[in-house]
Structures are given as structure tokens and as C-alpha cells.
Amino acid sequence: MSDKLEKDLKDMFDEIPEAEGRRDRAMFVAGVAARRPQPIWRRALVPAAAMFVVLFALSIGSLEASPGQTLYPLRNALSSVGIAQEPVEVVDRAIRRAEVSLERAEELLDDNEDFAGAEARTERTLAQLGEARALLRELSGEAREERADEIEDLNQDAFRLLEDIDEERAEAAEEAREESDDDDDDSSGPGSGSDDDDNSGPGSGGSDDSGSDDSSGSGSGSSGSGSDDSSGRGSASDD
Amino acid sequence: MNERNLKRLIRSTAHGDEEAAGELFDLYQPRVYRYALSKLWDNSAADDVASETFARVLRDLDRFKWRGAGFEAWLFRIASNLVTDHVRSKQREMPQGDASEYAETTELRTPEWATIAGETTRELNGLLAVLPPDQREVLVLRFAGGLETDEIGAVMGRKPNAVRQLQFRALEQLRDRMRDGAEI
Secondary structure (H helix, E strand, O other): OHHHHHHHHHHHHHOOOOOOOHHHHHHHHHHHHHOOOOOHHHHHHHHHHHHHHHHHHHHHHHOOOOOOOOOHHHHHHHHHOOOOOOHHHHHHHHHHHHHHHHHHHHHHHHHHOOHHHHHHHHHHHHHHHHHHHHHHHHOOHHHHHHHHHHHHHHHHHHHHHHHHHHHHHHHHHHHHHHHHHHHHHHHHHHHHHHHHHHHOHHHHHHHHOOHHHHHHHHHHHHHHHHHHHHHHHHHHHHO | OOHHHHHHHHHHHHOOOHHHHHHHHHHHHHHHHHHHHHHHOOHHHHHHHHHHHHHHHHHHHHHOOOOOOOHHHHHHHHHHHHHHHHHHHHHHHOOHHHHHHHHHOOHHHOOHHHHOOOHHHHHHHHHHHOOOHHHHHHHHHHHHOOOOHHHHHHHHOOOHHHHHHHHHHHHHHHHHHHHHOOOO
16 A cells, blocks of 8 residues: 555656756756866966966065065065165165256246245155165165265255245245335326325425424414514503 | 766766756756645746756855765755745735645645646645645655655755654555545
């Protein structure tokens, strides 16, 4: 009985018609084919290319890394295998950069009177000189002293330039003020001169120079003589 | 197919062998479909479950490790989970009363094949519907999926002895009901 029941159950499920499934089969097979492992060289190609790009970018970025910067150890490593620049070259390059920057600042001041631009450029020069000074640690002996002097000279030049910028800015401001004062005088004279000259100009001019003397002189004189006359006339009449 | 050949087939499939993939699909897709249809009584839903099962096989084949009950248990566990997900999603879509009916009753959705099948099939189909869910699951995995006891245990998370007991009780119930001429 049990065997027959199990057989009947199996037959029952076997009677279930199969699903079409062709499309699913094709998708499954295609999916499996897509997972087929690539040849080793092809699998390695993409990671290797990516690695190369990253290393190249890091190498370029590290060429002028200063001590203390993240890429500095990489630069040291590259330097040890002769890929990175020599320390002297790196310092010289930094000094040249600062020099060019300072020249540009001088041009901005002398040719364009661009005080703000020249000031900004000079400040950048000072920062570049700071970087160059940090790189000096990698040098020693005469090479180091020479570069240190060069940096110091440029540093002083930069500070002098900042002073010049301040002075010229102040001069320019003074000139501008004077020009504006002149402009003020010219513009007020002709505009109100006819009225002031006629009505109050002489009066007030007299009060500044001789008017006060005249008026006070004539005033006191007239009052003096007046009082004398009146008193004389008064006393005469009494007589 | 013996275990050694099946392992070779799976390894080849995992390595992108199209022929092996086709063979693996042909070997198991009908069984998975039958299992899903026996649980869901819905051709379209069973089709979806079978399709999704093989999509997951494709996705996870690299991670498959032959342990314990092996590939068939792994395959039918995927199918079983998908069937459960389908039933839950259907239950969420249905009014509450109908939802419990969907999970427990098969008679209302007796598929075409069962209605045109022989008397015994129709009778068994009706009897299966009233078995407790775990007993029915054992029989469906055993006779629709073609799994062995240890594989059924791996799918259901039961020990082989427990599966044997469930199967024994299920068959006993069916036998009693058939003998008594139980209502279908």
C-alpha cells in the first residue's frame, strides 16, 4: 500500500507539464558564458594599467615633495633608484620659481602700479621661499650655504619690495588727494565767484587783510573825534 | 547523476562552460518548476520562481560550497525561500481572510493539469491540500522535487529523522483518508 501510494504521488507530480523555460535556459547559459574567466593576461591588464596610472600620478606628484609631506618618502624611494630629481635640482627649481614670482611682482608695481597684485605676488614669493628653505634640509655643505644665501637675498628683496609697495601706495594716495583738492578749488571759484566777489568778497577780504584795521581805525577814530567834537561843542556851548 | 559527475558539472558551469550550464538547467529546472507549482498552484508564479531560482544560482554559484546535503539542497532552499516570499507578497496584496486561504488551501486553485488528470491524481491533490504544511512540504520536496531525506532536511532546517517522521505521518494520513474515502 505504502509503495503504491508513493508511486501514485510520484506519478501525480510527474504529470505536471514542463514549463516552456527556453528563454530562461538561454539567459542562464548566456549568464554562465559571461562569467567565463578571462585569460590571465587579460585579467591582469586592467589592474596593471590602473596601477601604472596611479603610480605615475604619485611619482609626478612626489617629485618635489618636501620633508614632512605625505609623498616625501615616495620621492626618497624614487630618488634612490635614480628616478626622482636630485635634491639640489629640487631646491634650485624652488628658488627659480620664487625669483620669477618676485620679478613678476616688481613688474606689476613698476609697470602697472598694481599695488594689490604686486603685494599678493610678493607674498606668494615669500611662501615659495619658505618651501625652498624647507628643502634646504636635504642639502649639506657648500651647496646648502649657497642656496641659503640666495634664498636670504630673495627674501630681503621681497620684504624691500613690500616696503616699496607701501611707500608708492602712500605716495599715490597723497597725489590723488592733492589732485582732488586742486579740483575742488577750481570747481568752487568760477561757480560762485561772481556773487561772492560782488557781495561778500571784498567785505570779507577786507576783514582778513586790512578791512579790520580800516574799520576799527575809522571806527575808533570817528568815535574818538566824535566824542571830542561833541564834548567840545558841548563845553563851548556851556562857555 | 552521481555526486562526482554533478560536482564536475557544477564546477564547469562555474567556470563558464555553456554546455554544462545547459545540462545543469535541463536537469533541475523541471524539478524546481514542479516544486514551485505544487506549492503555489499558479503556472505563472511557478515560472517566475523557477526563473528567479536560476538567476540566483548564476549569481551565487561562485560562493556555493559543497557541504552536507550538497547542490540540490542549496537549489531547493533558494526555491523554497522564493516560494515563501511569493506567498507573503500575495498575502500582503489580498484581503486578510483570503490571505490565509491562499497559504493553506489548494483546492480553489487546482491547476489545469490536475483537473484533467486521472481520478487518483485528483484525489491525491485534494488530500494533499488538507495535510499540515510541514507534512505537505516534505511530500512535495520528496515527490515533486525528487530530493532525498537529508536534502529535504537541509531545505527545511530539520534533522533527517524528523523528516522521516513527517513523511511517515503524511503518508499514513493520506492512506487513512483514502481508505476511509475521505472528503476531497
